[in-house]
Amino acid sequence: MNATKVAAPPRESSSDRSSWTANVFKARESGIVLALIVLVAFTATQNSRFLSGQSIRDILLGTAILAVLAVGQAVVIITRNIDLSVGSVLGLSAFAVGSLMRDNPGLPVIVAVLAGIAVGAVCGLLNGVLVRFGQVPALVVTLGTLYAFRGVSFFWAGGQQINADKLPASFLDFGTASILGIPWLVLIAVVVLVIAGIVLRSYRAGRELYAMGSSPQAAKLAGIKVGRNTSAAFLVSGALAGLAGVLFAARFGTVDAAAGTGYELNVVAAAVVGGVAVFGGSGSVWGAGLGALLLTVIGSALAVLDINQFWQQAIVGALILLAIGADRLVAVRVAKALKKRDSHV
Amino acid sequence: MSEPGNRLGRLFSWDAAVVLVTVVVVLVASGAVENFGTSRNFTFLLLDLLPIALIALPMTFIIVTGEIDLSVASTLGLTSAVMGSLWDAGLSIEMIIPLCVVLGAILGAVNGFFVTVLKLPALAVTIGTLALYRGLAFVVLGDGAVADFPRDYTSWVTGTIGDGPIPNVLIPLIVVAALFGLVLHATPIGRSVFAAGAGEQAARFAGIRTGRLKFWLYVVSGAVAGVAGVLWTLRYSSARADNGFGLELAVVAAVLLGGVSIFGGKGTLPGVLAGVVLLASLQNALRLQDVSNEALNIVTGVLLIVSVLLPNIVSSARTALRRRNRATAPGAVSPER
Numbered sequence: 001m002n003a004t005k006v007a008a009p010p011r012e013s014s015s016d017r018s019s020w021t022a023n024v025f026k027a028r029e030s031g032i033v034l035a036l037i038v039l040v041a042f043t044a045t046q047n048s049r050f051l052s053g054q055s056i057r058d059i060l061l062g063t064a065i066l067a068v069l070a071v072g073q074a075v076v077i078i079t080r081n082i083d084l085s086v087g088s089v090l091g092l093s094a095f096a097v098g099s100l101m102r103d104n105p106g107l108p109v110i111v112a113v114l115a116g117i118a119v120g121a122v123c124g125l126l127n128g129v130l131v132r133f134g135q136v137p138a139l140v141v142t143l144g145t146l147y148a149f150r151g152v153s154f155f156w157a158g159g160q161q162i163n164a165d166k167l168p169a170s171f172l173d174f175g176t177a178s179i180l181g182i183p184w185l186v187l188i189a190v191v192v193l194v195i196a197g198i199v200l201r202s203y204r205a206g207r208e209l210y211a212m213g214s215s216p217q218a219a220k221l222a223g224i225k226v227g228r229n230t231s232a233a234f235l236v237s238g239a240l241a242g243l244a245g246v247l248f249a250a251r252f253g254t255v256d257a258a259a260g261t262g263y264e265l266n267v268v269a270a271a272v273v274g275g276v277a278v279f280g281g282s283g284s285v286w287g288a289g290l291g292a293l294l295l296t297v298i299g300s301a302l303a304v305l306d307i308n309q310f311w312q313q314a315i316v317g318a319l320i321l322l323a324i325g326a327d328r329l330v331a332v333r334v335a336k337a338l339k340k341r342d343s344h345v
Numbered sequence: 346m347s348e349p350g351n352r353l354g355r356l357f358s359w360d361a362a363v364v365l366v367t368v369v370v371v372l373v374a375s376g377a378v379e380n381f382g383t384s385r386n387f388t389f390l391l392l393d394l395l396p397i398a399l400i401a402l403p404m405t406f407i408i409v410t411g412e413i414d415l416s417v418a419s420t421l422g423l424t425s426a427v428m429g430s431l432w433d434a435g436l437s438i439e440m441i442i443p444l445c446v447v448l449g450a451i452l453g454a455v456n457g458f459f460v461t462v463l464k465l466p467a468l469a470v471t472i473g474t475l476a477l478y479r480g481l482a483f484v485v486l487g488d489g490a491v492a493d494f495p496r497d498y499t500s501w502v503t504g505t506i507g508d509g510p511i512p513n514v515l516i517p518l519i520v521v522a523a524l525f526g527l528v529l530h531a532t533p534i535g536r537s538v539f540a541a542g543a544g545e546q547a548a549r550f551a552g553i554r555t556g557r558l559k560f561w562l563y564v565v566s567g568a569v570a571g572v573a574g575v576l577w578t579l580r581y582s583s584a585r586a587d588n589g590f591g592l593e594l595a596v597v598a599a600v601l602l603g604g605v606s607i608f609g610g611k612g613t614l615p616g617v618l619a620g621v622v623l624l625a626s627l628q629n630a631l632r633l634q635d636v637s638n639e640a641l642n643i644v645t646g647v648l649l650i651v652s653v654l655l656p657n658i659v660s661s662a663r664t665a666l667r668r669r670n671r672a673t674a675p676g677a678v679s680p681e682r
Contacts, residue, residue, distance in 0.1 A: 082468070134654045139413070139468055140597075140607055141650055147594055148646030154639030257639070265476045278469040310483035310586075317477025321459065324469045 029275060032290045036297060043301040050304045057183065059293075059300050064189035065247050066292035069263065070270040071196045072240035074288040076233045077271055078200070080213040080280025081138035083234060085127060086241040087263030088149035093119040093245025095153055098162040098255040105168035109250075112171060116246035117239050123149055124238015128231030138234075146264065150257075157257035164253030175250030185247050189289075192240065196285045209233060213280025262313075269316045270295050273323040277331070295319070359604035359656065360616035367623040374630035381630055384510035391512050392503070392580060394625035396421070396573040396589065398518060398618065400596045401603075402525040403566035405617045408600055409529075410541045410559055411609025412460060412467040417570045418592035419478035420452045422585075424574030426482040429491030429584025438495055446571045452478060453567015457560035475593070482586035491584040502579040514576065526614040538562075542609030591642075598649040599624045607653055624648065 043050045069086050076083045093116040101112055123145070130141045164172060177184055200206035212219040212226050220226050249255050274291030276283030299312050375382035400417050407414050424445045431441045452474070459470040504513050529535040540548040541555040548555050578584045603620025605612030627648075628641050 130650060130654070134650075135657050136650075136653045137607055140601070140653050143594060143597065144646040144650035146646065147591070147642040148650075151639050151641075151643030151646065154637065155643070265472070268472060269476070272469065278466055308484060308487075310480060310487065312480070313476050314480025314484055317473045317475065317480055320473030320476065321470065324465050324473070325459070325463060328463060328465055 029284075029287055029290060032274065032287070032294055036290070036294055039294075039297055039301055043304055047304045050301065055300065055304070059296050060186045061183055061251055062296040062299070063289075063293045064183070064185040065244050065251065066263075066266060066270055066296060067189045067289045068192050068240050068244040068247065069267040070274070070288040070292045071192055071285045072237035073267045073271045074274070074276045074283060074285045075196065075200070075209065076138070076237045077268075077276045077278060078209050078213045078280060078283060079230055079233045080216065081131060081230065081233065082142065082268065082278070083124075083127060083138065083237045083241075084142040084264045084268070085123065085145040085149055086237065086244075086267050087260040087265075088146050088153065089120050089123045089238055089241035090245040090248060090260035090263055091257065092123065092149050092153045093117075093242040094249040094255045094259045095157055095162070095245075095257060097246050098167065098249045101168055101171045101249075102162055102166045107168075109171055109174045112174075112250075113243065113246050116242045116249075118242065120242015120245065121235055121239040124235045124241070125231070127238060128234030131234060132227045132231045150261070153257040153259075159257075161254065161256040162249075167249075167253055171250055172253050175247070175253065185251060188243070188247065192243070193285055193289050196236075200285060205229070205232075210281055213282070215281075265313070265316055266295055269320045269323075272327075273319050275323075275327070277327050278324060279327075279331070360613055360619065363603060363616060363619045363623055367619055367626065370623060370626050370630070374626060378630045378633050380633055386629070386633070387510040388505055388512055390625060390629045391510075391515055393629060394621055395512070395514055395518060395580075396577055396592065397595050397599055397625065398522065398621045399573045399576075400566075400570055400592070401599050401617050401621055402522060402614070403562060403569050404596050404600050405603075405605055405612060405614055406525075406529060406538050406562050407467075407559075407566055408542075408597075408605050408607065409538050409609060409612050410555070410562065411545065412559060412562075413471060413597070413607075414453075414456060414467070414563060414566050415471040415593050415597075416452070416456060416474040416478055417566060417573075417596060418589045419475045419482065420449055420567055420570035421574040421577060421589035421592060422587060423452065423478045423482040423485070424449050424571045425578045425584045425588040426486035426586045428575060428578050429486050432494065432584065433491050438498060442575055445575050446568050449571020449574065450564050450568035453564045453570070454560070456567065457563030460563065461556040461560045479586070479590075486584065486586045488586065492582050494579060494582055494584075499579050499582045502576055522614070522618060529614050534558075539610060542611070544610075594642075594645055594649065595624060598645050598652065602648060602652040606656075620652075 040050075049055060069090065073083055073086060096119045097112045097116045100115055101107060127138070127142055127145055130136065130145075131138045134141065174184055179187065200209065208219070208224045208229055211222065211224055212229060216226055245260070248259060252259075270291035271283070271288045272278060272291070273294060274283065274287030274289065276288055276291075295316065298315055299309075302309060302312055302315075380386050400421075404414060404417065427448055428441055428445050431444065432438070436444075456467075456471055456474055459465050459474075460467045501513055505511055506513055506516070529538060537548065537553045537555075537558055540551065540553055541558060545555050574588065577588050581588075599621040600612075600617050601607060601620070602624060603612065603617035605617060624645065627644060631641055631644060632638075
């Protein structure tokens with residue numbers, strides 16, 4: 001929409017030496033952490049069940065799925081695009097993996113994981129190709145594929161549901177088992193976060209994404225292969241949504257064509273609340289992960305506090321508005337500060 | 346619009362192509378799909394396209410200015426939910442309807458405030474309010490429904506003129522559509538809308554208050570979504586929080602299908618109305634063929650993508666063709682010129 005809008009100065013990307021901007025960035029993530037602590041403390045005083053082992057486990061499992069999606073979304077948003085189709089990709093992958101495991105109970109779990117990632121990657125590649133060669137805003141393309149992919153799921157599933165009793169025990173165990181007390185799903189999410197975080201922070205491929213998001217034209221002039229990187233970002237987002245579909249199927253054991261409907265809102269919210277600016281060019285996957293945690297904790301706290309669950313979606317919407325508002329505020333202040341500094345030189 | 350700057354240029358005009366495709370679809374469907382050509386189905390078709398057509402009118406303005414409003418379907422849902430709970434609370438329907446329209450306008454003003462005063466990206470803002478308004482709709486009404494609206498109103502909305510196939514509500518729709526068309530294509534406001542979309546800075550330098558313009562466009566968009574919420578509720582005699590869920594896709598798809606550029610600055614209202622009719626006829630014909638709602642989503646999604654891709658493909662094909670002509674006949678005048 002606002003392709004001509006001047007990008008906010010890259011905050012995280014160029015902040016190694018400028019402590020002021022680095023502090024702003026840290027302040028934003030610590031803001032979420034603070035909100036989390038207050039929310040958890042308040043909810044725990046109202047109802048001690050909130051901090052029981054089972055409750056924490058549920059929160060972590062929920063966060064794991066959302067965080068995997070949010071990492072992919074962060075990668076795409078950093079390039080100044082958006083991927084609204086992730087909820088549908090998750091549903092498609094979950095149904096594909098569910099029916100694969102139902103029909104071939106002997107398959108090892110790793111095959112399911114790879115199959116899910118592959119389904120997601122194909123969807124992501126399609127998004128990437130359409131955005132890259134169609135010269136069409138990602139919003140329109142992924143709004144279209146949001147419905148198209150969901151339609152494919154419904155077409156394929158035709159109203160049938162895959163229930164837990166049809167799935168092999170090994171696959172369901174994967175959804176609940178833990179190693180050293182940490183559930184597998186959480187471990188996978190952490191691994192995804194760490195890898196994506198390191199690549200974005202320290203590798204050329206990652207830095208190029210920030211450059212593209214800050215100024216696509218400048219990035220192109222600097223020799224960055226903008227088109228190829230854009231497709232790659234969508235591929236990553238799709239593949240991670242596919243992985244999230246596997247985690248979803250393993251955790252819930254019940255999959256129908258509607259799995260993951262509306263997730264795209266929570267995913268965008270998690271990334272945006274976590275400080276990934278929709279203007280592109282700034283933010284981190286750590287923030288996106290924290291955003292996912294915050295949203296999951298809010299959902300769980302609402303249930304514990306006996307507040308109408310319907311508030312959850314309204315809160316998600318309000319958080320998106322709050323986060324982009326705060327982001328704008330920070331961007332304006334940074335721009336002002338930079339201007340001031342330049343005028344003294 | 347047949348300006349030289351049009352993406353499709355003189356190859357063929359997009360509007361004309363959409364009208365042509367619509368006519369073909371209607372003719373083929375009348376011949377091939379059982380019951381499509383009946384007057385009863387014609388009434389249903391018109392009633393189905395009513396909310397899409399209504400919301401598409403202000404959406405055209407907004408997309409031409411280069412912005413977007415994804416929250417319209419949620420505004421419809423929240424209006425419907427509020428309408429239901431006010432009716433439950435015992436207010437008269439004559440009180441409720443204007444209140445609902447005002448509510449829609451306020452919800453639109455919230456979007457406008459975030460987009461024009463705080464200068465936040467419209468996409469992010471309206472994704473936020475899409476979630477917020479739908480969530481509030483559920484907070485207001487839960488997942489129940491309110492159904493006992495006065496028979497006079499519901500039967501007027503579903504009724505037809507005389508015993509013919511034309512729904513009563515089509516007449517006000519045509520009047521409103523003509524009004525929007527006049528404003529867009531024959532007044533300074535319309536020219537400002539195109540100017541703002543073609544180049545916001547230039548428009549500002551030319552003295553157009555683009556911020557104020559866009560703010561009011563969002564207010565109108567919200568108010569019209571409110572009207573659509575009232576009509577939706579009366580048509581199905583059911584106020585529900587999930588009314589109109591996903592309708593934003595159909596509206597955006599219809600507007601882009603009608604030849605409005607998602608980049609702003611280009612489009613015509615007659616084209617958009619043709620897009621609405623095409624989309625509604627296709628969906629109606631497929632539904633009569635027992636194609637499920639979910640499969641219809643594939644069609645709508647693919648149409649949305651095709652309608653933005655096709656102009657680009659045609660224009661790049663033309664560029665390639667011109668380049669090749671120039672290469673094979675150096676100095677020769679291109680045949681297209």
